[in-house]
Amino acid sequence: MAQPRIEPSPSLHSRDNNDEDAELFSAVLSALDKEQLAVLASAVLQRIQPLHTRPNTKPSIAEPLFGSYHVLFPLTFDTGLRWIAKIPINGTKRKWDELSAAALASEAKTIRLLKRETAIPLPDIFDFSPTTQNALGCPYILMGFVSGTPLYDVWFGHRMNGASPDIVHSRRVRALESIASAMVQLDKFTFQTSGCIVSDSTQSPPTIGPTRRVDHKAMLDRWFIHQDPDDDPMYIECAVSSDPKQLYTFMLDIHPEHNSISQGLVALLRQLISWIPEPCGMDPFVLAHPDFDIQNFIVSEEGELLGLIDWDGVAAVPRSLGNERYPGWLTRDWDPAMYGYKKSMEYVDEPEGVWEDSPQCLAYYRSIYDGIMARYRVERRPGSETNICRMSLVAENLAIAAENPPRRSAILQKMVEEIWATAGEGEEPDFIDLANMFAENKVDVLVMERLEKGFHILLSKEGL
Template sequence: MTEPLDREPLSPDPAEDDGNAELFSEVLSALDKNQLPLLARDISQRIQPQLAPTGTTPVVGEPIYGSYHVLFPLTFHTGLCWLAKIPVNGTADKWDDISASSLVAEAKTMQLLKRETTIPLPDVLDFSSTTQNTLRCPYILLSYISGVPLYNVWFGHRLNSDDLGVNRARRTRALESIASAMTQLGSFSFRTSGSPIFASDGSPLGTGPARRVNQKAMLDRWFVHQDPADDPIYATYAASSDPKAYYTFMLDLHPEENSFQKGLVALLRQLISWIPEPSGADRFVLTHPDFDIQNFIVSEDGDLRGIIDWDGVAAVPRTLGNARYPGWLTRDWDPAMYGYRESMEQGTEPDGVWEDSPACLVDCRQIYRAAIAKNRRDDGSVDLCRMSLITDNLSIAAEDPRCRSEILRKVAQEIWDRAGQDSELDFAELVTTFAENNVDVSVMNVLQTGFNALLIEEGL
């Protein structure tokens, strides 16, 4: 679902492109680039013959690098553009069955949504989940969606000196159109978590094993094994009917040995166990796998044009599903990743990406929550959007050890405050008592009371 190593928008910095080119060197060496225009020509002659009269081929543009894939633009003489998407691990020695099934799920999910919803997303023109093809790499061939990255419009008052009133209207328009799209995913619910599997006619049958980026293994590779490689490490998880198992999968996969880290994990597990799951047989729902700002294309006025990058799409617990807040609206609850500085209000350029103030994020969350409520298709018994400010960040804490301590410190302090405690919270002591499995019953009651209040509090 969320991928914290990729929470920041893609950088336009050429130096970063050079680094990505190095990351993709193996798959670029394996790729038969000369076959790209021929493949596009053959497909166009099959589905849109007017695009490629006999003897003409599209022009291949410069590669566009993402975190886990590279895109090659293919421009036809008519001006129409397609994109060939190649995964970073798409070489014969690294491509495996779970990666192949993930690519199939991505392509067929996009085709399903294109048929049965009004969610704007690229057309899947062709795909191959094997290295045994003319390109020598797995690929998805997609139509191009014109527009601008949402990041550029969202921070137009910073990047383009747009009027604040105009900028707010564009943001509101974007949030409302995104909420309208995301609520449509609620039509695709499942009894188990995992990667969607499909019948021959393209209809969903259920879920199967799925892959998730293994953040802990990547961090260990860099800092424990001193291996500078940047290619992703994936873990495979089986379909499960237990929503809590989705949250704790990475915690189970990587047991902690350090006492303080054990305490953090024990506290995190306790909070996760208190998350109320909606009732009903289908406890899992389809959602976008990386619901962050870099994956949205909009018009200059903020109207949604397309949602891209469905790699890793899966059915997830409803408390982490399609009704949750977008990732860029909850950054203030992830202190390790949140880079806001008051100087930004005076236009001071950040070292990284622009950020919104906590007050601004509260305002934006209220706009988005209202839009979800307007479009929601469930019974409304549980406000999943409001809860997701907490549930999504607890999920990030479970996935990414770099974020765990600071997220839990913030959540614990907010819980303490809402429980009406006069004494100051000693976070280190709290974690120690969890590490020693020696939490006083009264403290546990305070935590549960405060946590329940936090989940339903207005105005966060």
């Protein structure tokens, strides 16, 4: 649903190990038996490649790479074969639970299913254990290493390695073409309900079960209300549902607001969400990548997709948030709290944070991706008039606003500004006044009509 914190891919090598990372992962690093990790990998290799493996061949284990929710151990065999061991941050006997076990198993089974049924470039899953009751003392996934170049490095090649703008443009388009080609293959996996894949049997359609979601509000309360500095993720179970809107509003229902302005923002958010149309004549839910952002794509130097990684939390989601949506790095300008573009980036060698594209540049590449998806839509759903890709700019950011309270106000203010500019009628109301109107359930009829009119125009408007 919403975008989690950035987690580096096994192929990125973009985040240096440091004392802070080691401290965050100290519990699981203490619980993990690294010697047994090498033994396990050797045994798995001998099981899957018995004719090509010498007995007792153990891989070397490189220093770990730390993400937000996992630690990754690169493994290298003396034949040059490279694997990755993925260990969850909460993978200790004290913190591991059934919900997390189900999520890990679902991730591994879903990747295997997609490897079997699609041509999406994915890492091989060699072995996994969703329990702490194993030789490592921690749950794990053993997978293949995806070689290639991080898409971030290719996308910003003109900034990072001096590639010409024309070359970078062609590589960007090639990346978007291959990413769209991968995403449309998820059309094969549609469902009547939301949820994670529980069974990937080849004899029947996949079975769907509850989803594990990061509870950002609970984590904020832990830090700022309960004064607990613990940085481990907090999760919550989201039940299977046949209502697409329930997936949007789940966190709003779990965590009601008590401040008047906050209540007004939630009421406004709920109203906008209620106006998002879901496509008719097809299953309402489709499998989608859970973190469709730039750090999870590995490409060739020319931009061709070589690997799509980090499927933690993969689930069937509403079509409006599904496999036809824009890639996350193309919609950053609609999430002001996270968007860091400054005009000065055009003149510096290195930014304070990450490189960003200008709003005009993002709109341009959104139009390219929208055009690519339009071609696929004509091929796969002749006669369909619903442009899921285009309206996902609005839908995805409303989902983020529902999931992440710190980003809510800025996203809604941006949304109201765009709605009013699109409607082209009357003076835009003061944002705080509008929140108060919704908090008191006293929204002027004309204001509501213009909001709805502008919102529906915005969903399908070209050039955003």
